[in-house]
Amino acid sequence: MAVVSVQQVSKIYGHRLSLVNALNNISFEIKSGEFVGIMGPSGAGKTTLLNMIATIDQPTHGRVLIKNQVVSRMREARLANFRRHELGFIFQDFNLLDSLTVRENILLPLALDKFSVAMIEQRLAQVSRVLGIGNLLARYPDEISIGQRQRVACGRAMITKPTLLLADEPTGSLDSKSATELLQYLTVINRQEKATILLVTHDAFTASYCRRILFIRDGQLFSEIIRNGNRQQFFNQIIDMQATIGGGGRYNAITPGH
Numbered sequence: 001m002a003v004v005s006v007q008q009v010s011k012i013y014g015h016r017l018s019l020v021n022a023l024n025n026i027s028f029e030i031k032s033g034e035f036v037g038i039m040g041p042s043g044a045g046k047t048t049l050l051n052m053i054a055t056i057d058q059p060t061h062g063r064v065l066i067k068n069q070v071v072s073r074m075r076e077a078r079l080a081n082f083r084r085h086e087l088g089f090i091f092q093d094f095n096l097l098d099s100l101t102v103r104e105n106i107l108l109p110l111a112l113d114k115f116s117v118a119m120i121e122q123r124l125a126q127v128s129r130v131l132g133i134g135n136l137l138a139r140y141p142d143e144i145s146i147g148q149r150q151r152v153a154c155g156r157a158m159i160t161k162p163t164l165l166l167a168d169e170p171t172g173s174l175d176s177k178s179a180t181e182l183l184q185y186l187t188v189i190n191r192q193e194k195a196t197i198l199l200v201t202h203d204a205f206t207a208s209y210c211r212r213i214l215f216i217r218d219g220q221l222f223s224e225i226i227r228n229g230n231r232q233q234f235f236n237q238i239i240d241m242q243a244t245i246g247g248g249g250r251y252n253a254i255t256p257g258h
């Protein structure tokens with residue numbers, strides 16, 4: 001089943017005299033349980049595309065469906081509810097609240113729902129186990145490492161068991177060891193929790209954990225590669241494609257093998 005269906009989406013920013021065609025008639029689908037990356041040179045339209053799928057922004061033309069619902073035309077009140085139940089977000093800068101404990105941060109998305117205490121505890125235990133943060137629950141964000149903070153942010157994104165986990169440069173603020181750990185956790189989440197994951201990255205090492213990469217350039221789908229062999233081979237394929245597409249990335253690739 002297609003979890004995400006992007007149908008002939010275009011996005012034009014600006015006014016009559018200064019129009020920017022950020023996305024240009026782009027179409028693709030993401031199936032349930034996939035782990036997909038979006039890559040492309042700076043200005044290619046990656047964030048714009050992620051924002052459309054995240055329901056943060058709306059296309060100028062075309063439509064975006066998530067679980068067969070047209071989110072690109074949904075009214076805000078319904079959208080807020082949809083977002084809260086169906087989507088999980090992981091940002092580069094974590095967005096944790098410093099005045100709340102790790103436990104409170106993770107449970108925040110459940111605050112508006114009426115779940116039983118037993119259900120909440122069970123889900124928290126599950127998420128903490130998958131992410132290895134069970135011993136950090138009583139601490140505050142400034143009492144844990146950067147890598148642990150990103151795992152907590154990941155826990156908060158997962159707590160509602162969202163249909164789709166969206167990540168914008170999730171390893172951008174992490175050192176290579178923490179980045180590797182996070183990517184291994186995302187792989188476990190993808191396999192064990194059957195979470196569909198979509199991430200945007202400039203970094204070939206991060207992208208090599210995905211199973212499929214969509215490359216975009218000038219707001220259009222340029223190419224797509226699917227992982228068949230091991231991660232090192234996929235990493236090399238990604239580097240080759242980056243060279244083909246031109247522009248590479250803003251960040252230096254973290255070399256694999258860490």
Ligand SMILES: Nc1ncnc2c1ncn2[C@@H]1O[C@H](COP(=O)(O)OP(=O)(O)OP(=O)(O)O)[C@@H](O)[C@H]1O
Nearest residue numbers: 013014020022040041042043044045046047048049
């Ligand atoms: N709010 C906006 N108003 C006008 N133009 C915009 C706006 N947001 C993005 N753009 C333009 O749309 C194009 C795509 O931008 P976008 O941020 O999606 O690219 P990106 O691939 O995410 O780039 P980067 O890798 O540098 O983050 C760029 O030309 C950008 O300048």
